[in-house]
Amino acid sequence: ETGVTQTPRHLVMGMTNKKSLKCEQHLGHNAMYWYKQSAKKPLELMFVYNFKEQTENNSVPSRFSPECPNSSHLFLHLHTLQPEDSALYLCASSQDLGEVATQYFGPGTRLTVL
Amino acid sequence: AQSVTQLDSHVSVSEGTPVLLRCNYSSSYSPSLFWYVQHPNKGLQLLLKYTSAATLVKGINGFEAEFKKSETSFHLTKPSAHMSDAAEYFCVVTPSGGYQKVTFGTGTKLQVIP
Numbered sequence: 009e010t011g012v013t014q015t016p017r018h019l020v021m022g023m024t025n026k027k028s029l030k031c032e033q034h035l036g037h038n039a040m041y042w043y044k045q046s047a048k049k050p051l052e053l054m055f056v057y058n059f060k061e062q063t064e065n066n067s068v069p070s071r072f073s074p075e076c077p078n079s080s081h082l083f084l085h086l087h088t089l090q091p092e093d094s095a096l097y098l099c100a101s102s103q104d105l106g107e108v109a110t111q112y113f114g115p116g117t118r119l120t121v122l
Numbered sequence: 123a124q125s126v127t128q129l130d131s132h133v134s135v136s137e138g139t140p141v142l143l144r145c146n147y148s149s150s151y152s153p154s155l156f157w158y159v160q161h162p163n164k165g166l167q168l169l170l171k172y173t174s175a176a177t178l179v180k181g182i183n184g185f186e187a188e189f190k191k192s193e194t195s196f197h198l199t200k201p202s203a204h205m206s207d208a209a210e211y212f213c214v215v216t217p218s219g220g221y222q223k224v225t226f227g228t229g230t231k232l233q234v235i236p
Contacts, residue, residue: 039221041221050228052226056221105220
Protein backbone atom coordinates (compact mmCIF):
# COMPACT_ATOMS: atom_id res chain seq x y z
CA GLU A 9 0.00 0.00 0.00
CA THR A 10 1.27 3.47 -0.81
CA GLY A 11 0.73 6.95 0.54
CA VAL A 12 -0.85 7.77 3.88
CA THR A 13 -3.39 5.37 5.37
CA GLN A 14 -5.66 5.85 8.34
CA THR A 15 -7.62 3.34 10.38
CA PRO A 16 -10.36 3.04 11.25
CA ARG A 17 -12.14 5.09 8.59
CA HIS A 18 -15.21 5.49 10.79
CA LEU A 19 -15.49 5.35 14.57
CA VAL A 20 -18.44 5.81 16.91
CA MET A 21 -17.68 6.04 20.60
CA GLY A 22 -19.31 6.99 23.86
CA MET A 23 -17.98 9.73 26.08
CA THR A 24 -16.51 7.23 28.53
CA ASN A 25 -14.75 5.05 25.94
CA LYS A 26 -11.06 4.93 25.13
CA LYS A 27 -10.10 4.45 21.52
CA SER A 28 -7.14 5.12 19.24
CA LEU A 29 -6.74 6.39 15.70
CA LYS A 30 -3.86 5.09 13.63
CA CYS A 31 -1.97 6.70 10.79
CA GLU A 32 0.72 5.05 8.71
CA GLN A 33 2.79 6.56 5.93
CA HIS A 34 4.70 4.57 3.34
CA LEU A 35 6.57 7.51 1.86
CA GLY A 36 9.72 7.56 3.96
CA HIS A 37 8.79 10.92 5.43
CA ASN A 38 10.14 12.30 8.70
CA ALA A 39 7.32 14.64 9.76
CA MET A 40 3.73 13.73 10.62
CA TYR A 41 0.71 15.83 11.54
CA TRP A 42 -2.77 15.51 13.03
CA TYR A 43 -5.52 17.85 11.85
CA LYS A 44 -9.14 18.22 12.95
CA GLN A 45 -11.80 19.04 10.35
CA SER A 46 -15.12 20.00 11.95
CA ALA A 47 -18.27 20.69 9.98
CA LYS A 48 -18.40 24.25 8.68
CA LYS A 49 -15.10 25.13 10.41
CA PRO A 50 -11.61 25.54 8.99
CA LEU A 51 -9.13 22.71 9.23
CA GLU A 52 -7.15 22.98 12.47
CA LEU A 53 -3.60 21.77 13.02
CA MET A 54 -3.46 19.78 16.27
CA PHE A 55 -0.03 18.15 16.62
CA VAL A 56 3.23 17.97 14.71
CA TYR A 57 5.96 15.37 15.03
CA ASN A 58 9.40 15.46 13.44
CA PHE A 59 11.69 12.44 13.71
CA LYS A 60 9.30 11.04 16.38
CA GLU A 61 9.58 14.16 18.54
CA GLN A 62 6.59 16.37 19.14
CA THR A 63 7.32 19.86 17.88
CA GLU A 64 3.90 21.42 18.10
CA ASN A 65 0.78 21.13 20.25
CA ASN A 66 -1.76 23.75 19.31
CA SER A 67 -3.45 23.99 22.72
CA VAL A 68 -5.22 20.67 22.23
CA PRO A 69 -7.17 19.36 25.26
CA SER A 70 -5.46 16.56 27.16
CA ARG A 71 -8.25 14.12 26.28
CA PHE A 72 -6.37 13.85 22.97
CA SER A 73 -3.02 12.13 23.43
CA PRO A 74 -0.72 11.65 20.43
CA GLU A 75 1.98 9.02 20.11
CA CYS A 76 4.66 8.64 17.47
CA PRO A 77 6.65 5.43 18.03
CA ASN A 78 8.57 5.81 14.76
CA SER A 79 8.59 8.06 11.72
CA SER A 80 6.10 5.85 9.87
CA HIS A 81 3.37 5.60 12.50
CA LEU A 82 1.29 8.15 14.35
CA PHE A 83 -1.49 7.47 16.82
CA LEU A 84 -4.12 9.65 18.44
CA HIS A 85 -5.38 8.18 21.70
CA LEU A 86 -8.83 9.35 22.70
CA HIS A 87 -10.47 9.26 26.13
CA THR A 88 -13.37 10.98 27.81
CA LEU A 89 -14.31 12.83 24.64
CA GLN A 90 -17.17 15.29 24.24
CA PRO A 91 -19.80 15.38 21.48
CA GLU A 92 -18.16 18.53 20.08
CA ASP A 93 -15.08 16.42 19.36
CA SER A 94 -17.01 14.71 16.57
CA ALA A 95 -15.12 15.54 13.39
CA LEU A 96 -12.96 14.20 10.59
CA TYR A 97 -9.42 13.65 11.85
CA LEU A 98 -6.82 13.89 9.14
CA CYS A 99 -3.26 12.70 9.27
CA ALA A 100 -0.56 14.08 6.99
CA SER A 101 3.13 13.54 6.42
CA SER A 102 5.97 15.38 4.73
CA GLN A 103 9.60 14.70 4.02
CA ASP A 104 10.68 17.39 6.49
CA LEU A 105 9.07 20.22 8.39
CA GLY A 106 8.55 23.02 5.94
CA GLU A 107 6.06 24.04 3.33
CA VAL A 108 2.47 23.06 3.95
CA ALA A 109 2.32 22.37 0.23
CA THR A 110 4.61 19.36 0.64
CA GLN A 111 2.25 17.51 2.96
CA TYR A 112 0.50 14.33 1.84
CA PHE A 113 -2.86 13.74 3.50
CA GLY A 114 -4.60 10.54 4.46
CA PRO A 115 -8.34 10.00 3.87
CA GLY A 116 -9.24 10.69 7.47
CA THR A 117 -11.14 8.99 10.29
CA ARG A 118 -14.73 10.13 10.73
CA LEU A 119 -15.28 10.22 14.50
CA THR A 120 -18.71 10.45 16.12
CA VAL A 121 -18.93 10.92 19.89
CA LEU A 122 -22.29 10.05 21.39
CA ALA B 123 -2.71 38.24 11.73
CA GLN B 124 -4.14 36.49 8.74
CA SER B 125 -7.45 35.11 7.57
CA VAL B 126 -8.99 33.54 4.52
CA THR B 127 -12.61 33.76 3.37
CA GLN B 128 -14.19 31.47 0.83
CA LEU B 129 -17.15 33.45 -0.32
CA ASP B 130 -19.35 30.54 -1.38
CA SER B 131 -20.00 27.39 0.62
CA HIS B 132 -21.61 25.70 -2.42
CA VAL B 133 -21.17 26.26 -6.15
CA SER B 134 -23.11 24.42 -8.82
CA VAL B 135 -22.11 24.40 -12.50
CA SER B 136 -23.08 22.43 -15.58
CA GLU B 137 -20.55 20.08 -17.12
CA GLY B 138 -18.52 21.91 -19.75
CA THR B 139 -19.08 25.39 -18.29
CA PRO B 140 -16.49 27.51 -16.48
CA VAL B 141 -15.75 27.14 -12.78
CA LEU B 142 -15.05 30.06 -10.45
CA LEU B 143 -14.36 29.47 -6.75
CA ARG B 144 -13.68 32.65 -4.83
CA CYS B 145 -11.15 33.23 -2.09
CA ASN B 146 -10.20 36.46 -0.33
CA TYR B 147 -7.43 36.72 2.19
CA SER B 148 -5.92 39.13 4.64
CA SER B 149 -2.34 38.99 5.81
CA SER B 150 0.15 41.25 7.51
CA TYR B 151 2.95 39.83 5.36
CA SER B 152 3.38 38.77 1.77
CA PRO B 153 1.45 35.54 1.92
CA SER B 154 1.82 32.15 0.33
CA LEU B 155 -1.52 30.88 -0.95
CA PHE B 156 -2.69 27.42 -1.89
CA TRP B 157 -5.73 25.61 -3.19
CA TYR B 158 -6.47 22.05 -2.09
CA VAL B 159 -9.15 19.65 -3.30
CA GLN B 160 -10.83 16.94 -1.23
CA HIS B 161 -12.81 14.27 -3.01
CA PRO B 162 -15.29 12.23 -0.95
CA ASN B 163 -13.52 9.77 1.36
CA LYS B 164 -10.12 11.02 0.21
CA GLY B 165 -7.42 13.17 1.77
CA LEU B 166 -6.62 16.71 0.72
CA GLN B 167 -4.63 17.03 -2.49
CA LEU B 168 -2.64 20.11 -3.48
CA LEU B 169 -4.01 21.75 -6.64
CA LEU B 170 -1.66 24.71 -6.92
CA LYS B 171 0.38 27.19 -4.92
CA TYR B 172 1.43 30.83 -5.11
CA THR B 173 4.68 31.83 -3.43
CA SER B 174 5.41 35.32 -4.82
CA ALA B 175 6.59 34.29 -8.26
CA ALA B 176 4.19 34.59 -11.22
CA THR B 177 0.78 35.92 -10.22
CA LEU B 178 -1.05 33.49 -12.53
CA VAL B 179 -0.51 30.00 -11.21
CA LYS B 180 -1.34 26.86 -13.12
CA GLY B 181 -2.17 23.69 -11.27
CA ILE B 182 -3.22 20.16 -11.91
CA ASN B 183 -6.35 19.04 -13.79
CA GLY B 184 -6.64 22.30 -15.74
CA PHE B 185 -7.15 24.57 -12.74
CA GLU B 186 -5.47 27.92 -12.34
CA ALA B 187 -5.59 30.82 -9.92
CA GLU B 188 -4.58 34.45 -10.10
CA PHE B 189 -3.08 36.34 -7.19
CA LYS B 190 -4.45 39.90 -7.13
CA LYS B 191 -2.83 41.89 -4.37
CA SER B 192 -4.98 44.99 -4.92
CA GLU B 193 -8.12 42.92 -4.45
CA THR B 194 -6.60 40.53 -1.85
CA SER B 195 -8.02 37.69 -3.87
CA PHE B 196 -6.85 34.30 -5.09
CA HIS B 197 -9.80 32.91 -7.05
CA LEU B 198 -9.66 29.42 -8.56
CA THR B 199 -10.86 28.93 -12.12
CA LYS B 200 -11.20 26.24 -14.75
CA PRO B 201 -12.47 26.84 -18.30
CA SER B 202 -14.61 23.71 -18.53
CA ALA B 203 -15.93 21.62 -15.65
CA HIS B 204 -15.78 17.83 -15.67
CA MET B 205 -17.89 15.50 -13.58
CA SER B 206 -14.71 14.39 -11.82
CA ASP B 207 -14.21 17.95 -10.51
CA ALA B 208 -17.09 17.52 -8.05
CA ALA B 209 -15.39 17.82 -4.67
CA GLU B 210 -14.70 20.27 -1.87
CA TYR B 211 -12.06 22.93 -2.42
CA PHE B 212 -10.05 24.71 0.26
CA CYS B 213 -8.14 27.97 0.04
CA VAL B 214 -5.14 28.16 2.39
CA VAL B 215 -2.85 31.01 3.46
CA THR B 216 0.44 31.01 5.37
CA PRO B 217 2.90 33.84 6.02
CA SER B 218 5.75 32.06 4.32
CA GLY B 219 4.47 28.76 3.06
CA GLY B 220 5.51 26.95 6.21
CA TYR B 221 3.34 24.51 8.11
CA GLN B 222 3.05 26.81 11.11
CA LYS B 223 0.48 29.58 11.24
CA VAL B 224 -1.41 27.98 8.40
CA THR B 225 -5.03 29.08 7.98
CA PHE B 226 -7.51 27.02 6.00
CA GLY B 227 -10.73 28.35 4.55
CA THR B 228 -14.03 26.71 5.40
CA GLY B 229 -14.30 25.11 1.97
CA THR B 230 -16.47 25.36 -1.15
CA LYS B 231 -18.38 22.32 -2.34
CA LEU B 232 -18.47 22.15 -6.11
CA GLN B 233 -21.37 20.31 -7.72
CA VAL B 234 -21.14 19.48 -11.43
CA ILE B 235 -24.44 18.83 -13.16
CA PRO B 236 -24.44 16.52 -16.20
